[in-house]
Amino acid sequence: MQLKKALWKVLPLSLITAFLGGCQNLVLLNPQGPVAKSQSDLxxxxxxxxxxxxAVVFILFTIVIIRYRERPDNMDYEPPEDEGNVWLEIVWTLVPVLIVIALSVQTVKTTFALEKPPEKSKDIKPIEIYVTSANWKWLFSYPEENIETVNYVNIPAGVPVKFKLTSVGPMNSFWVPELGGQKYTMDGMIMDLYLQADKPGEYTGRSANFSGEGFTHMEFQVVSQTAEEFKKWKEEVKSTAPKLSEDKYNDIIKPGVVGRMTFSNHHLDYVDPESLEYCDYNYYKNKK
Incomplete structure (x- = not known):
């Protein structure tokens, strides 16, 4: 009896918590860039x-159980023997095939379109950033700007970003839900991922692949800035941030949790990205 009373007290609170939890914004359906918008539409x-x-299945189901249910006026009704209906069999075979085709065509078109810069920004030169996952942090290297950040990345709004994904350690998954879908990072490999933020703002990125005890701490911030703010940030980093030595880099990538860091050079000076193998469809397509 006491257990029943306790359950009746806990149940309403649980239901209220569940409903209130549904009031939060669903980031997957809150696109803040053209890549995320394409995926959200899909x-x-x-x-x-x-x-x-x-809806069609439930409507047909309702019609059948109402129209052909047992009633006082048809208690003795026996349906005639039927060997089959060719047209019905064609319909219930063809309809699922058409549904799969409709889903597949749109999915393939969207997926392949996102392997290159967004159509709306095709005339804008993408900024290139190397992403390196390690246990349990994210390193972002700007080869052209000669900058490296840890656990945060600044990007200019309205400019496509070509993230080149790799890893030191176990395979991981790079994901910024409001800017686009996830892609894997693999040791010794590079995968390209195009993302873009339409306007200034901050977006939370995270690991979508379990990689050990520090997995829950593998979050990072994507800070989208105006062109002026981004330029000012680059100049400030170059004049104030310390250099990243090879020893410091090797210390950072050891398993453990670290905070945000900023350096006025990058670890690509010590790790040649050209030695990494590409795992990218467009790369091999162009190479052929």
């Missing part, structure tokens, strides 16, 4: 198509 399109199928 998700909505897929849900709409599947919900249409569910």
């Amino acid at each position: 998700i909505i399109w897929s849900f709409a198509l599947l919900l249409t199928v569910i």
Whole structure:
């Protein structure tokens, strides 16, 4: 009896908590750039198509159970023997095939389109940033700007960013939900990922792949700035930030949790990115 009373006290609180939790913004459907917008549209399109199928199935199910249910006026009814209906069999075979085709075509088109800079920014030169995952932190190297940051990355708003993903240690997953989908980081490999923020703001990135006890701390901030702010930040880093020595780099990538760091050079001076193997469709396509 006491257990039942306790359950009746806890249940309402649990339901209220669940409903309030649903009031938070769903970042996947809050796109802040063209890449995330394309993927969000694809998700909505897929849900709409599947919900249409569910609606049709439930409507037909309701019609069948109401129209053909047992009633006082048909208690003795025996349906005739039927060997099958060719047209019905064609319909229920063809419809699922058409649904899969509709989902596949849109998914393939969107996926391949995102392997290059966003269409709206195709005339803007992308900024290139190397992303290196380690246990349990993220390193961002700007080869052209000669800057490196740890656990945060600044980017200019309205400019496509070509992230070149790699890892030192276990495979991980680089994900900024409001800017685009995730892509894996692998030791000795490079994968390209294009992202873009339409306006200034801060967006939380995280690891989407379990990599040990410090996995929950593998979050980073993407800070989108105006062109003037980004230029000012670069100049400030070059004049005030310390240099990243090879010893310091080797110390950073050891397993452990660290805070934000900024350096006026990058570890690519010690690790040749050209020695890494590309794992990228467009790279091999162009090479051929």
